[in-house]
Amino acid sequence: xxxxxxxxxxxxxxxxxxxxxxxxxxxxxxxxxxxxxxxxxxxxxxxxxxxxxxxxxxxxxxxxxxxxxxxxxxxxxx
Amino acid sequence: xxxxxxxxxxxxxxxxxxxxxxxxxxxxxxxxxxxxxxxxxxxxxxxxxxxxxxxxxxxxxxxxxxxxxxxxxxxxxxxxxxxxxxxxxxxxxxxxxxxxxxxxxxxxxxxxxxxxxxxxxxxxxxxxxxxxxxxxxxxxxxxxxxxxxxxxxxxxxxxxxxxxxxxxxxxxxxxxxxxxxxxxxxxxxxxxxxxxxxxxxxxxxxxxxxxxxxxxxxxxxxxxxxxxxxxxxxxxxxxxxxxxxxxxxxxxxxxxxxxxxxxxxxxxxxxxxxxxxxxxxxxxxxxxxxxxxxxxxxxxxxxxxxxxxxxxxxxxxxxxxxxxxxxxxxxxx
Numbered sequence: 001x002x003x004x005x006x007x008x009x010x011x012x013x014x015x016x017x018x019x020x021x022x023x024x025x026x027x028x029x030x031x032x033x034x035x036x037x038x039x040x041x042x043x044x045x046x047x048x049x050x051x052x053x054x055x056x057x058x059x060x061x062x063x064x065x066x067x068x069x070x071x072x073x074x075x076x077x078x
Numbered sequence: 079x080x081x082x083x084x085x086x087x088x089x090x091x092x093x094x095x096x097x098x099x100x101x102x103x104x105x106x107x108x109x110x111x112x113x114x115x116x117x118x119x120x121x122x123x124x125x126x127x128x129x130x131x132x133x134x135x136x137x138x139x140x141x142x143x144x145x146x147x148x149x150x151x152x153x154x155x156x157x158x159x160x161x162x163x164x165x166x167x168x169x170x171x172x173x174x175x176x177x178x179x180x181x182x183x184x185x186x187x188x189x190x191x192x193x194x195x196x197x198x199x200x201x202x203x204x205x206x207x208x209x210x211x212x213x214x215x216x217x218x219x220x221x222x223x224x225x226x227x228x229x230x231x232x233x234x235x236x237x238x239x240x241x242x243x244x245x246x247x248x249x250x251x252x253x254x255x256x257x258x259x260x261x262x263x264x265x266x267x268x269x270x271x272x273x274x275x276x277x278x279x280x281x282x283x284x285x286x287x288x289x290x291x292x293x294x295x296x297x298x299x300x301x302x303x304x305x306x307x308x309x310x311x312x313x314x315x316x317x318x319x320x321x322x323x324x325x326x327x328x329x330x331x332x333x334x335x336x337x338x339x340x341x342x343x344x345x346x347x348x349x350x351x352x353x354x355x356x357x358x359x360x361x362x363x364x365x366x367x368x369x370x371x372x373x374x375x376x377x378x379x380x381x382x383x384x385x386x387x388x389x390x391x392x393x394x395x396x397x398x399x400x401x402x403x404x405x406x407x408x409x410x411x
Binding site for chain 1: 097098099205207209210261262264265
């Protein structure tokens with residue numbers, strides 16, 4: 001099964017965020033709840049946790065990319 | 079209370095890169111450092127970015143207010159009459175309606191009603207949360223209402239340096255000033271002068287980009303799709319002059335006219351509803367004073383005369399987009 005990694009919402013008025021760093025590479029094992037990326041909003045730097053355990057199958061939003069909250073930034077294959 | 083003299087030249091010294099939101103916080107921080115009469119009051123202000131202010135200045139100068147805009151706005155106006163210089167954060171621009179009697183009937187009129195005996199040095203912060211499914215009751219851009227009121231100044235900066243410089247000018251102005259900040263601009267980064275006396279004068283437009291074919295005046299958050307559209311058009315050899323008024327009242331009609339004299343074509347882009355918005359006012363003044371300079375009718379691209387939808391699918395097409403702006407520029411050529 002594939003699970004989408006979503007750009008988290010971090011408060012009223014924050015409609016977009018920029019991927020600062022992926023802490024995992026495509027193909028790496030990840031555990032549910034593990035921090036896999038750091039993203040920056042106008043207000044703070046926020047950690048993105050893996051929504052499921054499995055393999056990081058793809059990175060949709062590369063480092064430096066700015067995307068809207070709730071957009072898919074990566075995929076985990078269970 | 080005296081009107082403090084404003085520096086009109088841009089600062090030449092050092093600058094640092096920061097976001098629009100950080101520049102806004104820095105402006106408030108510096109003004110509170112400079113003048114102990116300045117204090118901050120509003121909803122949630124010790125939560126969203128205000129925690130640094132509480133840490134530095136304590137709760138005597140950073141007041142969390144109950145959800146009662148009319149009463150705390152009146153309190154702020156009373157404090158201003160008595161010698162303080164409050165910054166009243168109304169948190170969401172749609173909430174300003176609740177405080178509008180205090181702002182219009184008291185803050186805007188008391189100097190006039192008392193024959194100049196009362197000064198009201200007060201700043202009202204009104205954040206426009208227009209997208210992200212805030213829905214009709216939280217997504218308004220109500221600056222056109224307040225433009226219709228004599229005695230108020232209104233600013234709508236779009237860059238980090240401008241929000242810092244104009245916010246500081248607003249605090250030092252000595253009159254009621256409304257600050258309409260578009261939350262879509264919060265994450266934008268730019269160079270911001272570090273000089274604590276860096277000010278951007280109220281009432282002066284900024285030419286964001288020089289051009290020769292069309293004059294495009296973009297208001298507040300509309301600057302983002304505007305710059306995307308203008309970059310795309312520039313790749314085709316279409317040269318658009320982009321003007322950011324920065325101040326909505328008073329409007330800098332001189333700068334608009336000078337540009338229209340060069341291009342002969344005028345487009346105004348904004349996120350307010352189309353009836354009686356800033357574009358209406360600019361169009362009227364240009365028709366009165368610069369009609370003979372125009373080669374084509376003036377065009378406006380703005381939100382339709384219906385409420386902001388909750389539905390993401392409908393909201394996506396509600397505000398002027400890059401493609402809407404490109405199409406309007408093409409109609410003028």
